[in-house]
Amino acid sequence: MFKTIRLFIYxxxxxxxxxxxxxVYKAYFGSRSRVLKIDxxxxxxxxxxxxxxxxxxxxxxxxxxxxFKLVDKAPGERLLDAMVxxxxxxxxxxxxxxxxxxxxxxxxxxxxxxxxxxxxSRLQESDLLIEDRSITFQLPPPEVxxxxxxxxxxxxxxxxxRWSLEEAVALKQTAARLMSHRAIEMGILEQSETIAIDLLYxxxxxxxxxxxxxGSNFPxxxxxxxxxxxxxxx
Amino acid sequence: xxxxxxxxxxFRFTVLxxxxxxxxxxxxxxxxxxxxxxxxxxxxDMSEMATVEFVVSKVVKVNDVPGWYKYGDRKLxxxxxxxxxxxxxxxxxxxxxxxxxxxxxxLRIPHARVITLIMDPESIKEEYSKTDFFRSSFTNEDRYAFxxxxxxxxxxxxxxxxxxxxxxxxxxxxxxxxxRAMGFEHVHVIIKPLESDNLQP
Numbered sequence: 504m505f506k507t508i509r510l511f512i513y514x515x516x517x518x519x520x521x522x523x524x525x526x527v528y529k530a531y532f533g534s535r536s537r538v539l540k541i542d543x544x545x546x547x548x549x550x551x552x553x554x555x556x557x558x559x560x561x562x563x564x565x566x567x568x569x570x571f572k573l574v575d576k577a578p579g580e581r582l583l584d585a586m587v588x589x590x591x592x593x594x595x596x597x598x599x600x601x602x603x604x605x606x607x608x609x610x611x612x613x614x615x616x617x618x619x620x621x622x623x624s625r626l627q628e629s630d631l632l633i634e635d636r637s638i639t640f641q642l643p644p645p646e647v648x649x650x651x652x653x654x655x656x657x658x659x660x661x662x663x664x665r666w667s668l669e670e671a672v673a674l675k676q677t678a679a680r681l682m683s684h685r686a687i688e689m690g691i692l693e694q695s696e697t698i699a700i701d702l703l704y705x706x707x708x709x710x711x712x713x714x715x716x717x718g719s720n721f722p723x724x725x726x727x728x729x730x731x732x733x734x735x736x737x
Numbered sequence: 738x739x740x741x742x743x744x745x746x747x748f749r750f751t752v753l754x755x756x757x758x759x760x761x762x763x764x765x766x767x768x769x770x771x772x773x774x775x776x777x778x779x780x781x782d783m784s785e786m787a788t789v790e791f792v793v794s795k796v797v798k799v800n801d802v803p804g805w806y807k808y809g810d811r812k813l814x815x816x817x818x819x820x821x822x823x824x825x826x827x828x829x830x831x832x833x834x835x836x837x838x839x840x841x842x843x844l845r846i847p848h849a850r851v852i853t854l855i856m857d858p859e860s861i862k863e864e865y866s867k868t869d870f871f872r873s874s875f876t877n878e879d880r881y882a883f884x885x886x887x888x889x890x891x892x893x894x895x896x897x898x899x900x901x902x903x904x905x906x907x908x909x910x911x912x913x914x915x916x917r918a919m920g921f922e923h924v925h926v927i928i929k930p931l932e933s934d935n936l937q938p
Contacts, residue, residue, distance in 0.1 A: 546890065
């Protein structure tokens with residue numbers, strides 16, 4: 504009888520040691536992919552587009568995004584937690600939430616650039632009027648042309664639990680949207696307009712035009728004129 | 738009063754343990770984002786005319802073959818796309834670069850350079866992932882480290898893709914059409930020789 508019990512205990516201890524060994528092995532050698540190099544694969548050119556975009560301003564930003572997800576605890580896990588929470592003096596403020604969900608955090612640092620300017624492919628023939636030595640040019644509205652947050656600009660600082668690539672990408676898209684809004688709030692479009700007018704004015708002046716008028720489609724405050732004439736050459 | 742001691746038979750124990758272990762896998766979740774903290778921000782001028790956009794694709798292939806102390810494979814395939822915009826710096830066109838005589842004009846424009854390289858988040862997709870029992874799954878930190886390597890490879894292969902010659906050709910076409918629209922009959926647009934290594938964005 505005792506021999507059987509002893510054998511059972513030895514067996515149980517062996518199983519426990521094996522499980523612990525696997526866990527330790529996975530913890531130490533399971534990941535370690537920082538030094539991994541990606542395999543050499545071809546880069547395929549899918550499309551070549553002719554564009555005419557004038558980039559006039561760039562906004563640099565760095566955001567720290569903190570997100571979390573509450574994962575439904577499994578019944579078995581809840582049972583274990585219930586045993587902990589029912590101990591006297593445990594002091595969990597919101598017992599039901601503690602029992603129901605497990606919280607996983609993800610903190611990312613996103614460094615990005617927001618580019619704004621003009622898409623000249625929107626220009627129509629009527630936007631450029633020339634008479635002798637005078638030119639009138641109507642600018643299209645300034646816009647955010649690109650928000651660049653590349654993988655090398657994106658640092659995952661804390662990642663608890665399992666987060667899919669899609670979830671990480673979604674967070675990156677949120678960062679891009681926020682950066683774009685912040686850039687607009689900082690006045691990137693107004694700056695774009697000022698730079699574009701200055702640039703085109705000097706370009707037309709160098710081409711020999713004497714009267715230069717550059718109009719803007721940018722919505723200004725009501726007390727400002729929509730058409731912003733550039734200074735006329737004397 | 739007689740209490741019957743609680744007897745856990747092997748069958749009950751097996752059923753309970755199975756339920757206990759299986760129940761861990763039935764999970765659902767919701768997530769919430771907090772207000773972001775902006776660390777730095779800066780606004781800067783630029784004057785670049787982008788004349789070409791290349792869309793390129795790459796498959797990120799990772800094969801984590803175990804060493805002597807590891808057991809089990811890890812494999813990952815991620816597909817992604819990048820957009821490269823190139824063009825010329827308008828501020829580098831000075832008065833000396835424009836020569837006008839009657840209805841003829843000669844314009845010298847700077848050599849094209851890469852303006853932006855962006856890996857579209859929408860195009861990043863995990864196509865395949867396999868992790869053996871003795872290994873841990875790839876984290877997003879791992880995945881982004883692999884994507885950063887892919888980004889570097891795309892950046893390094895820009896000279897071989899012919900982005901800049903295309904950008905130069907489109908810039909010449911763009912200025913020729915503009916100058917003709919401005920009334921010049923004879924238009925000659927020349928690319929200035931490349932002065933420095935400014936190919937990277």
